[in-house]
Amino acid sequence: MIIKRVSLAGLAALALAGCKDGGGDAQAKGAQVREADNDPTRAVVAWDRRAARMTPEEMERARLDESWMQVVQLDPITGGRNERPNPEKWEQLSIESVNTAPQHVPLYGDVGGPSVLRIQVMLDRALFSPGIMDGRWGKNTAQALYWFQKREGLPATARADSATFERLRSASGSPAELVVRRTLSAEDVEGPFTKIPEDVYEHAKLDCSCYESLTEKLSEMFHITPDLLAKLNPGVQIDGLRAGQTVNVPAVRDENAAGRGQQVAKLIISGAGTYLHAVDANGRVIYHFPSTLGGKYSPSPTGSYRVTRVTQDPSWHYQPDILVGVPDDEPDAMIPKGPNVAVGTVWMALSEPHFGIHGTAEPQTIGYASSNGCVRLTNWDVEFLSRHIRSNTPVEFRDITGQKQAEDPANAESSGSASARGNSAPSTPAAARPSTGTSSGRSGAASERTSTRREGSTTPSRADTASRSGTTRRERARTDSGARSRPTTTEPAKQEEHAGHPPR
Incomplete structure (x- = not known):
């Protein structure tokens, strides 16, 4: 991907990002940057500009990837005599079908429709996040369901059966409706809405990294x-x-009411499992969130650490001299805070230098793509988590691949001409990438915009430490950002039983 005066599309490669808390290691290149370097709340997220972006096909393979099951113990699947396929289709989704149609079980494999969305909404409400909800069964939904089953003492099969459905409905508060008609407030529709320039330096001129629509x-x-x-x-x-x-x-989920009375004793982060768990003093999982972390250029740490500080609404310090795959002679830039800033809406620094937990401008890659070093969650999940932990909360990393940090090849590239650098890893033109529609659960509008966010060096240089309002940031439905996930060939799943449960 071109870095000099580059398209912001390259920043989608944060799915391969390494993450560092700058801590004064990088030398500022201007007065504004030097001032920011003295801010103890700043963080820096490095990324690999040469990383392949996720195509729609790769996203689909990642959705059906079952490699996470290698680090868990699935319980045996019983039954099967009344095997019957799920007749629902994604195209049948509507407020009426979600709220009134029977619930089909079991659910697993490559299926979509009202029953799947029902499970996803209940998981979200029960604080076992499926990440971005799209009405399609996949890795994040199955994984969230598995850990919910495990906590509740149910057979942990990662499949939605009748018993799991009933327990999940209770844990989610037994809502009368799972899709509701919301009357929009002035705050809901308030802007400003700003087109984010593709050029990182043009982006730096904006007043905020606001929503685009x-x-x-x-x-x-x-x-x-x-x-x-x-x-x-x-x-x-x-x-x-x-x-x-x-x-x-x-x-x-109700951001204000959820999680009351539950004290988080520790955060457990699994690299191979691609999740973050908040557990109580007895080791019981309170919250489950899909995550991305670990990688070649800045592998995640192993062992135990602690949360040292939390920064709300961080701004972004673009520092080429500490970025993976970026020539050191590129100028620095300060990108304003907002929902479209690279690090997302929260930065949680860890006691291990150069590592932290943060949000993203590309939530559709969370749990699917790999990252380098830092722990990335969706903005709404990291915002919730930041409100329910205390300073010095222990953090334990598990199932980390333990790769040695690789050599950054950018300096060799920088010895050539700017033209050579630009041609070394061209970004894929939007017209050359397959578009997606309802068949992949992605937004047509987002497909047209493509993945134009660059998630790179991110420096929270100003911290709004006061609590944010309950309104969270919009999920960015990019279709082709991030890194390649390991595809898993999956046979079409069989449905072993069928039961109708009125949503009630």
């Missing part, structure tokens, strides 16, 4: 892809909605 904002507020938001609101021009109008959205 109301669709973007509402999608992140309700933890879903823009594609699913559009599917639940047929014929509605989302970007044209005004205060007082209604929109159909999932009944996501």
